[in-house]
Amino acid sequence: MARPPDKTARADLLAAALIEFDEHGVERATVEAITSRAGRSKGAFYLHFESKEAAFLALCESAFAGLGEFIGAVTPSSSLDWGLEALRAHWLETDLRAFEYVWQHRPILRLVLSVGMCGRFAYLVDAFATVARESIARWLEYGVERGFYRAELDIAITSMAIGGAYDRLARELVRLEKKPDLARWLSQFQATFVEGLAARERATKRGQSPTKPRGPAGEEPVAAKTRRASRHAALRG
Amino acid sequence: MARPPDKTARADLLAAALIEFDEHGVERATVEAITSRAGRSKGAFYLHFESKEAAFLALCESAFAGLGEFIGAVTPSSSLDWGLEALRAHWLETDLRAFEYVWQHRPILRLVLSVGMCGRFAYLVDAFATVARESIARWLEYGVERGFYRAELDIAITSMAIGGAYDRLARELVRLEKKPDLARWLSQFQATFVEGLAARERATKRGQSPTKPRGPAGEEPVAAKTRRASRHAALRG
């Protein structure tokens, strides 16, 4: 009689891989460390996965499978007949479900968000981001057609901005130890986009100031003050 | 008489390193390939840089030095007396200068934006992003104080959204072969935030539709449809 396979080996190895990848990145995580952490042998690892990269891809696959339930899953049909409030309510509801999922699966999402941005694996997250952006674009188009959104919107650029903002939100969320008030965060996010920054009507009058312009508000986000001594120390570290 | 040092060695090596890092990532780029590309020896490499990582950090340092001229360089003082139009004009001007710099330095910015997101180097971009976000926050506070922006804005969350959006813009820009109309892009970006999506006044009336909500507009940006067969194929390599 053949020996039966160990039922938990693959899952044990994947769980250990997730931790090692999270701590060291895919390139620097070693199969030795993964197997040691899982209490398994290297041979067992290679029975289940063709390579270290294959284990990583398996983890990514499960992450994307979960997220795919939320992202780009629903797009507006031409027969959809909503008002702006209904649209916003559903936008918020979908956001909440998606980010609740992100919160509940922080380790693996953190992995995908960090490692997935690196050279040879970037295509994974790129594909995902493209789908998300296309979906956003379709909802923007719907909003414009219905007269809810400004007709002069550049759909491509605006969807890029919205996609980037939610991307940043996810990255911040997976790093937190304590769960924030997601409903509030997401409600504020949506308001930032739908309502904008401008206070209504009063801003137009105050905006006629003749004072010479001097200060910026929008910033390129990868910047830092190179003159910060502490960061120089870090670079030399 | 001592032999004079080669004046271009270090720059040659850095230029070569940039290309190799861009193509292979820091972990997988080899000193052998870098030195071969630069027409220099491994010994020369180690004369100028303590390690491969040190060369990478030198590249990052120069990237941040350039960007630091734009990002977080100017913050509003209490004596600043601008109207909204002046504020927006300068926001746009600063964006233009920053993104012009990004465009002119695509290779190194592409490197920082990709590699800088990976585990052990993530702190570099994090520090930068933090400075940028704080700067955005200060400008938002200024706008609220002056009555230009909505008083109910959550500064922290809104600055996160804006920072993320510009981050995405930079990432898209460094990948392009042909320069887009930056002024238009940035103008649209700003409008997305300041004016918001909502059409003025008409949307409120149309928004009273009693139809049941069903479609989302805001999406979690790392998502994709896991049901896409082509992406499944990519995951399976």
Added chain:
DNA sequence: GCCATTATTGACCGACGAGTCAATAACGAC
């Protein structure tokens, strides 16, 4: 116990690549 079948193991091999340093080269003064 033996048996056949399959699972699991970890010592081992060999490729790779970071980093070293003795040998060689470059330089102007004499």
Added chain:
DNA sequence: GTCGTTATTGACTCGTCGGTCAATAATGGC
């Protein structure tokens, strides 16, 4: 040419680690 000083070189060392596979273990039937 020699000399002293410094720069540059690349063959080499050695540690790391991905992946292999013969040895061992686990299993139920007999």
